[in-house]
Amino acid sequence: MVLQRHGDRGQAVVDFDLDAVAYLCSDAGEQALRDVDAYPLTDATRIADVASIRREFGDRAPTLVETVLLRRRAAAKFADASHWLFTDDALQQATAQPVAQHRARRLAGAIVHDGTCSIGAELAALRDSAGFVVGSDIDPVRLAMARHNVGDVPLCRADALAPITRDAVVLADPARRASGRRRFDPLDFMPPLDQLLAVYRGRDLVIKCSPGIDFVALAGLGFDGEIEVTSLGGSVREACLWSASLAEEGVRRRATLLDQEEEITDAEPDDCPVAPAGRWIVDPDGAVVRAGLVRHYAARHGLWQLDPDIAYLSGDRLPDGVRGFQVLDEIAFSEKRLRQALSAHDAGAVEILVRGLDVEPDPLRRRLKLRGSQRLSVVLARIGTGTASRATAFICRPSR
Structure with missing residues (x-):
């Protein structure tokens, strides 16, 4: 027997049993999977497709549909998952x-x-x-x-x-x-x-x-x-x-x-200075930040920190293959000043990166109501500590 439940994204999920796995591994099951894979099973066609599949395969339909959909999702993780079997959790x-x-x-x-x-x-x-x-x-x-x-x-x-x-x-x-x-x-x-x-x-x-x-x-x-x-x-x-x-x-x-x-390890040097922004700002890869190796990464690539407590790095050249942000302007951050500065740079669309400030990028982007022609980036950070700290906005052109 195959049971259905709802996963953490609200979708119906099939709980497989040994009988279902045995069927999927059989010649009949493999042929049925090929037949079901011919259906689009998109949001627009799902109801009609499942009804057709159920008419042809009866109680096996949930197992077949789930396996086909899981294989399609698995393409994000596997080079070829076309013959694999999965459960949703697995x-x-x-x-x-x-x-x-x-x-x-x-x-x-x-x-x-x-x-x-x-x-x-x-x-x-x-x-x-x-x-x-x-x-x-x-x-x-x-x-x-x-x-x-x-x-x-x-x-x-x-x-x-x-x-x-x-x-x-x-x-x-x-x-x-x-x-x-x-x-x-x-x-x-x-x-x-x-x-x-x-x-x-x-x-x-x-x-x-x-x-x-x-x-x-x-x-x-x-x-x-x-x-x-x-x-x-x-x-x-x-x-x-x-x-x-x-x-x-x-x-x-x-x-x-x-x-x-x-690869970067904590056995490498971490002698990284703190200095004002140079030509480029680099937001290090999340693995570097999560592993606590921002300074080690900076030392390897000749970069420096904008602030000792903020992961943004800066330098006069980009590490090979790394996306960076060329600094066009630096201002004390407020929404009004940022809107004026972006208007002066003819910005029409911006991505917003934030560290150390309580700012939600998407609502801020909507409030800016930009109408220019340039695609730019805004890097927001709190620079300095205590009473000397300041919310700063860097208006940048992304390298790609």
């Missing part, structure tokens, strides 16, 4: 393929046990890099999907908190969702993070976590390894915990920027 938590491949490269040649393998996203990357890989999961439905997705990898059903390997590197991605709802407290993960750390203490261990995890709380749980924050496609994707035995000597924090093929 897809939302699945590692994007380039991120999984990066992690697999760090584990090249190792024996790796993915103890929470889910539908097999990490296994697909590991099997091409690791010396040997095995997967396990406590959820029989996700494990059945993994057998379909990565059938050449040895799999078994097991609880991650009951170790089944001895000398392997253990990879874990504890569930941070339940029935479509996010879990924010690491003690509410499944399995709980504190228990994972305790069970595998002294082992080579890699744990994928959400990027917003509290670094101080991790130290309180006894974690003393490396925290790697990874970005892809302009957004921060995850924080990965590497046991000290797998970390580079002296490294406790790392920012990995997959788009720029760049």
